Amino acid sequence: MYRYNCEFRPRFLVRHLCIFGALVVSMTASSVYATQTSNWAGDFAPCANRSELLKHGPMSLGVKFSTSNHAIEREFRKAMDFWASIVDMNWHEDEGSSCAINVVDGTPEILKNAVIARSQFPEWDNFQGWIAFDAHAPLSKFEMYVTAVHEIGHLLGLKHNPDASSIMYFLDLEGPEVVDHQDILSLASRHLLRIPANHEAIPVGKRIPLFQAGAPDDGDAPVRAVASPTALTKKH
Numbered sequence: 051m052y053r054y055n056c057e058f059r060p061r062f063l064v065r066h067l068c069i070f071g072a073l074v075v076s077m078t079a080s081s082v083y084a085t086q087t088s089n090w091a092g093d094f095a096p097c098a099n100r101s102e103l104l105k106h107g108p109m110s111l112g113v114k115f116s117t118s119n120h121a122i123e124r125e126f127r128k129a130m131d132f133w134a135s136i137v138d139m140n141w142h143e144d145e146g147s148s149c150a151i152n153v154v155d156g157t158p159e160i161l162k163n164a165v166i167a168r169s170q171f172p173e174w175d176n177f178q179g180w181i182a183f184d185a186h187a188p189l190s191k192f193e194m195y196v197t198a199v200h201e202i203g204h205l206l207g208l209k210h211n212p213d214a215s216s217i218m219y220f221l222d223l224e225g226p227e228v229v230d231h232q233d234i235l236s237l238a239s240r241h242l243l244r245i246p247a248n249h250e251a252i253p254v255g256k257r258i259p260l261f262q263a264g265a266p267d268d269g270d271a272p273v274r275a276v277a278s279p280t281a282l283t284k285k286h
């Protein structure tokens with residue numbers, strides 16, 4: 051099992067390039083990644099209550115939204131609700147410094163190589179409670195949602211899962227994604243859960259098939275349908 055500690059979610063359209071990159075990195079620089087213990091840095095407001103994420107007992111998480119992309123903000127709220135149905139936690143918006151999580155616009159220095167979002171790891175140095183998103187990536191609402199679920203998973207202490215069906219797989223592939231048995235066990239070792247540790251895999255959500263593009267409530271499939279891979283990857 052290799053670990054590609056880049057904590058990123060490249061879009062499915064660039065997955066082949068990323069798989070190649072991941073393999074190269076895993077073969078040539080795994081020792082470097084394995085010993086990395088310091089989070090990325092940035093010029094964002096730190097969250098005074100970020101240590102709440104390390105609590106085993108019930109967590110009360112204040113979320114500060116500093117992103118300029120309100121769609122990301124909306125999908126992030128849904129992703130927090132999703133995790134709050136599994137982990138014994140509640141969350142609220144907190145625009146002050148007493149937040150535990152700050153959702154920020156990532157800079158090119160933080161989001162390199164087609165990375166669209168990146169979280170910090172609570173147990174690493176320089177943890178400030180930050181999750182950075184590419185505010186300009188042309189993502190569908192669903193992609194924003196599953197990306198937010200993945201990144202919040204990191205904040206809850208989850209590492210990448212080698213099973214491609216897991217939401218914690220390091221690439222954003224097409225197909226159903228779940229919080230799988232391994233993810234649940236890992237969560238249970240860190241936090242109180244609202245579900246038994248032997249609970250079956252939990253679906254993260256349903257993807258909207260492309261043939262439904264334009265349906266009243268999707269709002270996102272057309273982006274994927276009309277944009278070319280080149281147009282998408284050049285955004286980075």
Ligand SMILES: [Zn+2]
Binds near residue numbers: 056219220
């Ligand atoms: Zn990740």
